[in-house]
Amino acid sequence: MSEHSTDIAIIGAGLCGLATAALLSSLGIDARVFEASKTAGGRIRSLPGPSSPDLRYDLGPAWIWPHNQRMLQLAEQLDLPLMRQHSAGNLIFQDQTGSMRRDLAFATMGDALRIPGGLARITDGLAARLSNGIVAYQHAVTAIEQDTFGLTVSGKTPEGPFRVSCRQVIVALPPRLAAARIAFLPDLVAETKQVMSAVPTWMAGHAKLIAVYDRPFWRSQGFSGDAISHVGPLVEIHDTSAEEDPQGEAALFGFVAPQEVQDTADREAFVSRALLQLKELFGPEAGRPAKVFLKVWAADPLVATKRDQETLTSHPQYGPLPIVESWHDRLFLSGTETAPENGGFLEGALEAAERSVAWVRRHLAKSNNAVPGL
Incomplete structure (x- = not known):
């Protein structure tokens, strides 16, 4: 089993996840991105x-x-x-x-x-600007668990399981996908999981x-x-x-x-x-x-669930998702579907990245950590 440690674990190397990592890196904050596929970009795909x-x-x-x-x-x-x-x-x-x-x-x-x-030139460019090792490809996260000292993120790679010790997690995935594919320990309350599962996945x-x-x-x-x-x-x-x-x-x-x-x-x-x-x-x-x-x-199993096969007749109303109190300082649900103003668009992915970084800085400041730029 491979073992990693980082201050901030970001789940998903789409536009939001990569932009979040780039912003945190510019502030000198330790972060790593865990991506299930072989390449970055998520729903941005150029062939x-x-x-x-x-x-x-x-x-x-x-x-x-x-x-x-x-x-x-x-x-x-x-x-x-x-x-x-x-x-x-x-x-x-x-x-x-x-x-x-x-x-x-x-x-x-x-x-x-x-x-x-x-458009993949955007995500390729962001990924190229991150230091080697910040993005871990073919690392499919299956569980996020709280413990006495912080969080443990675990999952699968082609070589076997992996575990990551961290202080905070940013889930930069479609909410439906996160609810269906990731086990949260302790479990999210039923209302939160229902809200996540009800959010239509952009592009799906x-x-x-x-x-x-x-x-x-x-x-x-x-x-x-x-x-x-x-x-x-x-x-x-x-x-x-x-x-x-x-x-x-x-x-x-x-x-x-x-x-x-x-x-x-x-x-x-x-x-x-x-x-x-x-x-x-x-x-x-x-x-x-x-x-x-x-x-x-x-x-696409790395993007959508069966529920996403439903036809949408209009652009969904997206916005911030609730956070269970027991996860308040440790877990942030991000991605374009959570953006208050530009949800479901590329601009929304960057808006969500900014909100994710603001959340990290707020909570690091509360815990009396020295954060460059505060």
């Missing part, structure tokens, strides 16, 4: 297309908005460029009968910004299909790549090209309800249906992509 590893496509969130000051500042700190969501050209609208309009000159996401080469209500082509042919036809369909299976479609190149590799993505692709055996048939739809909307070339990605977030 390379067929022509170059530098052209990556976002299977999770992709957009940064002009009012997202934390995200804009972070991109600047990491020296990452921004590009506007492609919006020139007409939107295609398909009604319930299948009839289409191709003359709608407006863009649904025209104000959005993106990171050329994929979506599946995302990306079709990559050798060029953005729809633009020369006068289309932006935006489409809204009441027939499906793709209900909302956008240009998701990895860079703004009028002749280079390009891509379209579509959102789909996860119920359409719950069964893995049906995914090949689903992809065929989606390509037929793209062909109908954008012409024959749309049916012949060089590569297709399909990510069903509700089926």
